Amino acid sequence: MIDSFTTADLVDEHGDRLRVCDTQFRQFGGHRKFSGPIRTVSCHEDNGLVKKLLNTPGEGSVLVVDGGGSLHSALTGDMIAKSAVDNCWAGVVVHGAVRDSAELAGLPLGVKALGTNPRKSSKAGVGAVDVPVGFGGVTFTPGDTLYSDDDGVVILPAATA
Secondary structure, eight states: OOOSOOHHHHHHHHGGGSEEOOOOOEEOSSOSSEEEEEEEEEOSSBOHHHHHHHTSOOTTOEEEEEOTTOOSSEEEOHHHHHHHHHTTOOEEEEEEEEOOHHHHHTSSSEEEEEEEOOSBOBOSOOSEESOOEEETTEEEOTTSEEEEETTEEEEEOTTTO
């Protein structure tokens, strides 16, 4: 969903209740600003669970993928991102790499990642879905709300959203 928020204003409004991710992501999607309830996948160089989850109804959620920061292979590309659009996901934040960056830029989806790599990942489906994942000094908990814009990624816990 596209909102009128800015992450800087949210920090000013919520103070320490808001968690600010220190990881410096790059923008890849057509939507530079996005927000929604968090869903998570924890995986390493295997996007089987990412693909499976983004092929289900997103209902405006944001998928946070903890790929352990690996840039060895892409965890999301144009076909998986297109599935996310078709299934009404608001965005994807990948602590790892994506591919097909030119195509991602044309999709109506928020996509943030550490970088790119044209190499495919494995597809075994190894990992976990909807578990707390942590990077950038914060924990991403399913059900909390993620806000992302050009200034960064912030999380508002469900108890205060």
